[in-house]
Amino acid sequence: MHQHNCVSLVPLFSQLSEQEQDTVNSIVHQHHYQTGETIFAAGDSMDALMIIASGQAKVFQLASNGKEQLLHLLTAGDFDGETALFSQAKHNSFAEALMPTMICQINRTEFQQLMQKYPTISLNLLNELGRRMTELEKRTTQTSTSSVESRLADYLVETSAQFGKNDFKLPLKKKDLATYLGTTPETISRKLGELERNGLIEQTGSKQICIVDQEALEML
Amino acid sequence: MHQHNCVSLVPLFSQLSEQEQDTVNSIVHQHHYQTGETIFAAGDSMDALMIIASGQAKVFQLASNGKEQLLHLLTAGDFDGETALFSQAKHNSFAEALMPTMICQINRTEFQQLMQKYPTISLNLLNELGRRMTELEKRTTQTSTSSVESRLADYLVETSAQFGKNDFKLPLKKKDLATYLGTTPETISRKLGELERNGLIEQTGSKQICIVDQEALEML
DNA sequence: CGAGGTGTTGACTGCCCTCAAACTTTGTGG
DNA sequence: CCACAAAGTTTGAGGGCAGTCAACACCTCG
Numbered sequence A, B: 001m002h003q004h005n006c007v008s009l010v011p012l013f014s015q016l017s018e019q020e021q022d023t024v025n026s027i028v029h030q031h032h033y034q035t036g037e038t039i040f041a042a043g044d045s046m047d048a049l050m051i052i053a054s055g056q057a058k059v060f061q062l063a064s065n066g067k068e069q070l071l072h073l074l075t076a077g078d079f080d081g082e083t084a085l086f087s088q089a090k091h092n093s094f095a096e097a098l099m100p101t102m103i104c105q106i107n108r109t110e111f112q113q114l115m116q117k118y119p120t121i122s123l124n125l126l127n128e129l130g131r132r133m134t135e136l137e138k139r140t141t142q143t144s145t146s147s148v149e150s151r152l153a154d155y156l157v158e159t160s161a162q163f164g165k166n167d168f169k170l171p172l173k174k175k176d177l178a179t180y181l182g183t184t185p186e187t188i189s190r191k192l193g194e195l196e197r198n199g200l201i202e203q204t205g206s207k208q209i210c211i212v213d214q215e216a217l218e219m220l
Numbered sequence C: 001c002g003a004g005g006t007g008t009t010g011a012c013t014g015c016c017c018t019c020a021a022a023c024t025t026t027g028t029g030g
Numbered sequence D: 001c002c003a004c005a006a007a008g009t010t011t012g013a014g015g016g017c018a019g020t021c022a023a024c025a026c027c028t029c030g
Helices: A018-026 A108-117 A119-145 A148-163 A174-180 A185-197 A214-219 B018-026 B108-117 B119-145 B148-163 B174-180 B185-197 B214-219
Strands: A029-033 A038-040 A048-054 A056-062 A068-075 A094-097 A101-107 A167-169 A201-205 A208-211 B029-033 B038-040 B048-054 B056-062 B068-075 B094-097 B101-107 B167-169 B201-205 B208-211
Touching: A048 A108, A056 A101, A056 B119, A068 A174, A068 B119, A101 A108, A108 A119, A108 B119, A119 A148, A119 B056, A119 B068, A119 B108, A119 B119, A148 A167, A148 A185, A148 A208, A148 A214, A174 A185, A185 A201, B048 B108, B056 B101, B068 B174, B101 B108, B108 B119, B119 B148, B148 B167, B148 B185, B148 B208, B148 B214, B174 B185, B185 B201
Parallel strands: none
Antiparallel strands: A029 A101, A038 A094, A048 A101, A056 A068, A056 A094, A167 A208, A201 A208, B029 B101, B038 B094, B048 B101, B056 B068, B056 B094, B167 B208, B201 B208
16 A cells, blocks of 8 residues: 655654654555545543644534534644543544544654654654644734724635745635634625625635735724 | 841742742842832833732733723733743733732843743743643633623632632622623622622621532522 | 426615613722 | 823724524435
């Protein structure tokens, strides 16, 4: 069987030599998930670090009223489960594949040995956790201080920057985008319409967005 | 001068021997801040890890419209600035002392050397970052899925649990509590009044709260 | 082609934010 | 230790943003 090499893809291990990466690769367990399939659920015990080799997954929580809150969008090279590496805790969130997705897992104990052997790994972990923390802090601040319109505008500008062009396809269903921005699909739909009517964007196709007036968007 | 020993207070260094802690203590710089004094501001360059030796500080962001969002409340033993340890970045948030507060700083380069020498430090850091991440994720979910009333109820229950008794004094001004929960002082005031009228709590004095019906609070 | 999930549009409602004024607590200097 | 100023809190009135509900249109994919 052709074993896809997760390890070389991941920034987490990028500073290791090729030989060291092989070592890591040998203790990795692979899993494949289909679109819509659950990767883990709240309540599951966490005992491994998960790395996205290919595909895309969403991490979200469910409130007691059943509402969904999207916390992170994971793409190739991203990982999750780091809080599990020390405390033998349960997942407090869900993860679901948004497309056919390959996941590499490393058991807690094995990963702990890795970190002892190669200290740069834990530094990389710290780095990435910090980055994600900063991102979440920003989003938290925005959700409780700004209007949906400006959050959406900000999201569009940032996403377009990631793609490096004004014309791009939303990487999320609007349903998920809504919970990501802390609002509802209906409101997203309306606000996008409003932005279009005001000449700031154009909706060329399903999920296809073109930014017309970036400055005005940033102004919100 | 009597040098307050920060290091022994901090879980971060708790696994080090007494002698090793002394070493760490020798590279620590101390600063004292008065109530209301700014510890760092957004835009300041980050070049040190900060540890609260005694006192209390709030970490918050300012939105473009001037609104404040409280992100973390730091008390003795907590630290901040970990994202600064690798990337030579700027602070994106503010920190302000809420009472006379003693802070211990360790420079980036010196702390990096420490982490190389004592790998358990970075593991402790990871642990704490994960904890804080989990906490923020929960709060984010709550702010965009639940009503102010239930967020407040949840906060009261959790805070009472921290103190270990039903009768306690709010550790924050209501103004700050409001931005912590993503609302306004007026709304906090009203909701507390409502909870009291419904017999779930009692407001015995300024900031003094007594939980009467914990079950009903958790129900929200 | 049909079915289920997804997106759109409209009408309505309500939570909570805003503004403003009175009252209370805090803390500081005389 | 008191007095007074500044900050924080409470209460009321009013309005707006966005959530809810419902019906319909639209994809996407068996």
